Amino acid sequence: MKPPPVIAGNWKMNLGPGAARHFVESFLPLVHGVDAELLLFPTTLALGPARSVAGDARVRFGVQNVHWEDQGAFTGEVSVAMAAEAGATHALAGHSERRQLFHETDAEVARKAVAIRAGGLVPLVCLGETLDERKAGRLEEVILRQLNAVLDALEGGTGPWMLAYEPVWAIGTGETATPDDAAEAHTLLRNRLVARGVAGAGKIPILYGGSVKPGNAAELLAAPQVGGLLVGGASLDPVGFAAIARAGTG
Ligand code: PGA
Numbered sequence: 001m002k003p004p005p006v007i008a009g010n011w012k013m014n015l016g017p018g019a020a021r022h023f024v025e026s027f028l029p030l031v032h033g034v035d036a037e038l039l040l041f042p043t044t045l046a047l048g049p050a051r052s053v054a055g056d057a058r059v060r061f062g063v064q065n066v067h068w069e070d071q072g073a074f075t076g077e078v079s080v081a082m083a084a085e086a087g088a089t090h091a092l093a094g095h096s097e098r099r100q101l102f103h104e105t106d107a108e109v110a111r112k113a114v115a116i117r118a119g120g121l122v123p124l125v126c127l128g129e130t131l132d133e134r135k136a137g138r139l140e141e142v143i144l145r146q147l148n149a150v151l152d153a154l155e156g157g158t159g160p161w162m163l164a165y166e167p168v169w170a171i172g173t174g175e176t177a178t179p180d181d182a183a184e185a186h187t188l189l190r191n192r193l194v195a196r197g198v199a200g201a202g203k204i205p206i207l208y209g210g211s212v213k214p215g216n217a218a219e220l221l222a223a224p225q226v227g228g229l230l231v232g233g234a235s236l237d238p239v240g241f242a243a244i245a246r247a248g249t250g
Contacts, residue, residue, distance in 0.1 A: 006228030009235025030242035062090030080119030170210025186225035
């Protein structure tokens with residue numbers, strides 16, 4: 001029996017403070033009693049407003065990015081402590097858009113993961129291969145390289161963390177990995193966690209992300225080693241995202 005899935009919505013640069021509040025008010029009644037760990041990642045500006053209308057509902061909130069320093073002259077950045085003060089319990093690190101559009105390196109992603117965990121938040125570390133890398137037969141090499149960088153940095157620390165496998169070719173493209181594709185990558189990641197002797201290796205949730213929709217959520221959640229879903233576009237609609245949250249509970 002798998003534990004209840006983690007169902008996470010990454011809103012990216014969508015839904016400002018007002019729209020985020022409105023989303024949460026519409027969404028919460030739709031997921032009442034759903035047996036899943038629900039996470040929302042609004043823009044940093046919308047985090048406080050979204051959370052303010054969530055009350056003590058089971059949904060929790062995270063930020064999409066942080067800087068690894070506590071404070072200082074880093075224009076445009078926010079620290080882990082600031083995110084925590086605004087109510088975040090989780091933070092993404094290494095989303096492929098950060099890696100590709102903002103040129104974040106494996107080393108920087110690892111630094112962020114360490115800072116997030118040291119600050120008492122749960123890092124949700126994203127990794128995945130591009131289409132060219134997949135076509136060149138480099139899936140295993142690429143995702144294990146990305147994973148190793150994080151494992152090297154997190155070694156010795158304590159506290160929960162999560163992984164998300166998000167093949168870049170499936171993000172925002174409508175092209176979903178098959179449950180078999182997801183299972184293959186997730187198994188590689190799980191085996192590496194175990195081989196490296198990572199604490200709680202068998203239990204660290206590994207989410208799948210990339211064009212998840214209400215229509216494919218259940219089959220992806222049923223795939224071996226898939227412990228949840230990280231949803232972009234389809235998390236912007238409360239009705240559709242609630243349907244995805246329900247997919248794991250049948
Ligand atoms: P998508 O995005 O669901 O729109 O493909 C997923 C993600 O980028 O986390």
